[in-house]
Amino acid sequence: MAQQHLDPTTDTAAGPLPADTLETYLRAQATEFLRALRRHREDGTAGDPAGPAPAPDPHRPLRRAARRLSGTLHTFRPLLDAEWTEGTRPELAWLSGMLALEHAYADRLERLLQALHRLSGTSGAPGTGPQTVVPGAARAAALLDRQLTLARTRAHSTALQALGSSRFHAVTDRIALLASEVPLCPGSAAGADLRPLAAAAEARLADAVAALPLHTAGHPYNAQALVHGLAPDPAPHPQDAPWHQVRLLLRLHRYAREALAGQDATPDAPDHDPAGQALDRHRDAAEAAAAAAQAARTPRIAPATAYALGVLHADQRHEVEAARYAFQHSWRARRPGTR
The missing domain is CATH 1.20.120 (Four Helix Bundle (Hemerythrin (Met), subunit A))
Incomplete structure (x- = not known):
């Protein structure tokens, strides 16, 4: 809902x-x-x-x-x-x-x-x-x-x-x-009236956030995420897609708010939005982890190199979890009473 x-x-x-x-x-x-x-x-x-x-x-x-x-x-x-x-x-x-x-x-x-x-x-x-x-x-x-x-x-x-x-x-x-x-x-x-269309963008964001597993965000060790990242399949991590979608919807919501202001619109500063900052960090860490995993799949690299890349991948996936945890807290502070 x-x-x-x-x-x-x-x-x-x-x-x-x-x-x-x-x-x-x-x-x-x-x-x-x-x-x-x-x-x-x-x-x-x-x-x-x-x-x-x-x-x-x-x-x-x-x-x-x-x-x-x-x-x-x-x-x-x-x-x-x-x-x-x-x-x-x-x-x-x-x-x-x-x-x-x-x-x-x-x-x-x-x-x-x-x-x-x-x-x-x-x-x-x-x-x-x-x-x-x-x-x-x-x-x-x-x-x-x-x-x-x-x-x-x-x-x-x-x-x-x-x-x-x-x-x-x-x-x-x-x-x-x-x-x-x-x-x-x-x-x-x-x-x-522009307001109902802006409200619809707002509702889509709220629904997408409600579908996120916020109660599990920020676990210090997400074994499924680590295993998937180093698997032979280079497909994007399935756990990340809903979070990327929320990031997109949050941006659309921000633009809708600007449009409602019309000639008085001043672009919102993402730096002043902790939820948006957390989702940006989530995106950056997820893409960095994917790059480390891709490098680890390079044929004929030395075992020590593969090990270093594996550690780097795990480090960035931990950053992903930390960003999810930060988003969870910033969203709840923004909307008291949400779960």
């Missing part, structure tokens, strides 16, 4: 919010997308994929606007032209996901190298390279460095190709149109 509302902004007693509010928000996000694209082109931030990760992430403003547009189109799609929305939303999701890969691989490598330094008990500074760790862990770090740097290089090339593709230009044309004219569905948007 869905839990009660998470935020007073969806309280229908405050009166209806017309579609004009949605138009204002979508135009603002479309303008931000075009502004971020212009800055990206002016800066020429292609970067060197084999070198250090750029800081800050040059694609972040573009991804951020694309995610907000895609999420808002999803939540409020009954009020928008169906053909236009269904043709635009998947393209925005493709764009934001593709642009995130290069930075994600760089962050994953840094996370795993830091963990190896910590687990090996060395005093070298994090990220200074595999030569600073003890034998066995050093080989594991070198293997991870090769695999993830290669993946990052490929993601970099893919992003460059995508940003020059006809597919990307078609997306930007759609967003340029959105910045001036929001394609509302006349029959649905006239006299519409």
